Amino acid sequence: MKLKFLGTAAAEGIPALFCSCDTCKLSLELGGKNLRKRSSLLLDDKIMFDFNDALFYVHNYQLDLSKLEHLVITHSHSDHFNIFDLEYKLIWYTNPGNPPLNIYANEKALDRIYHTPEFSTWHKIGASELLNFHTVNRWKEFYIADYKITPLAANHITCYEGEESLIYVIEKDGKRFLYGLDSGFYEEKTWEYLKSHYFDLLILDSTIGFLEVEKPSNHMALSENVAVIETLKESGSIDENSIIISTHFSHNGKVVYDTSSKIYKEHGLIMSYDGMEVEI
Ligand SMILES: [Zn+2]
Numbered sequence: 353m354k355l356k357f358l359g360t361a362a363a364e365g366i367p368a369l370f371c372s373c374d375t376c377k378l379s380l381e382l383g384g385k386n387l388r389k390r391s392s393l394l395l396d397d398k399i400m401f402d403f404n405d406a407l408f409y410v411h412n413y414q415l416d417l418s419k420l421e422h423l424v425i426t427h428s429h430s431d432h433f434n435i436f437d438l439e440y441k442l443i444w445y446t447n448p449g450n451p452p453l454n455i456y457a458n459e460k461a462l463d464r465i466y467h468t469p470e471f472s473t474w475h476k477i478g479a480s481e482l483l484n485f486h487t488v489n490r491w492k493e494f495y496i497a498d499y500k501i502t503p504l505a506a507n508h509i510t511c512y513e514g515e516e517s518l519i520y521v522i523e524k525d526g527k528r529f530l531y532g533l534d535s536g537f538y539e540e541k542t543w544e545y546l547k548s549h550y551f552d553l554l555i556l557d558s559t560i561g562f563l564e565v566e567k568p569s570n571h572m573a574l575s576e577n578v579a580v581i582e583t584l585k586e587s588g589s590i591d592e593n594s595i596i597i598s599t600h601f602s603h604n605g606k607v608v609y610d611t612s613s614k615i616y617k618e619h620g621l622i623m624s625y626d627g628m629e630v631e632i
C-alpha cells in the first residue's frame with residue numbers, strides 16, 4: 353500500500369490561520385516542510401481519508417480527484433469533513449462521466465450533511481447520483497474493493513452529542529496499518545484490538561506535541577505517542593520493522609519540522625510533513 357500525507361496539521365494549520373506566535377512565525381519564515389495544511393491521507397490514489405483542503409491538494413500535488421471513488425471520514429470536525437466542498441462533485445462544477453463518490457462516515461457526521469440547508473438544493477444538481485453515503489460503525493469491518501477497513505473507537509469528543517468518532521485499521525495483501533487521528537489515549541476496547549494484531553505502520557495523533565496533556569484530552573502529545581509505542585512493543589503488535597509516524601500537529605504543541613523532527617526520531621517516531629510518501 354502506498355500512502356501520501358496530503359496535509360499533516362490540526363484544524364488551524366501551521367502557521368495557524370490568524371496566529372503570530374513564535375511557532376507560527378518561525379514556520380512561516382522557514383517555509384518548506386514547516387508549513388502544514390490540515391490532515392488528510394491518500395491511499396494508493398484510490399481512497400482518501402478525511403476531507404478538508406482538497407482544492408489545495410489538487411493544485412499542489414497535481415492530483416486528479418475526478419476519478420476518486422472513496423472518501424473515508426473519521427468524525428464531524430470541519431478539519432476532517434469539510435462538507436461544503438462536496439458540492440463541487442455535482443453537476444455544473446465538474447465534467448460529466450466521472451464515477452460517483454462513496455463517503456463512509458459515522459452517523460452523526462453524516463447527519464451534519466443531511467441537516468445542512470444547502471443539502472436539499474444539492475439534489476437538484478445530482479447529489480443522489482453522484483454522492484453515495486455509507487454509515488459506518490465501530491467494530492463493524494467493511495470492504496472497499498480488497499481493502500478491509502475496521503473502525504475502532506477513537507477517544508475524541510465532538511459537539512455532536514453521542515458521536516462515535518472513529519480511527520481505522522486498514523488491511524490489504526497481508527499488510528496492516530492504523531490511521532489513528534483524531535484521538536486521545538485509547539480506551540480499553542481499542543487497546544484490546546491493537547494489542548491483538550500486528551501492525552506494519554501506525555499513524556498517531558500528535559496534536560499536543562511537546563506540551564503535556566491535560567486529561568481528559570481529545571488528542572495526544574509526543575509523550576503519549578511514546579507510551580503507545582512502549583505498550584504495543586510489549587504486546588508484540590509492533591517490532592523493529594514497524595513504521596511509526598506522528599501527525600496532526602498544532603502550533604500549540606510548539607513543533608517546527610526543521611528542529612523538532614530529530615527529537616521525534618530519537619523517540620522512534622517519524623514526524624510527518626505535507627507531501628510525505630510511505631509504502632508498506
Ligand atoms: Zn483534527
Ligand SMILES: [Zn+2]
Pocket residue numbers: 367368371372373374375376377603604
Ligand atoms: Zn501560532
Ligand SMILES: [Zn+2]
Pocket residue numbers: 427429432508534
Ligand atoms: Zn477532531
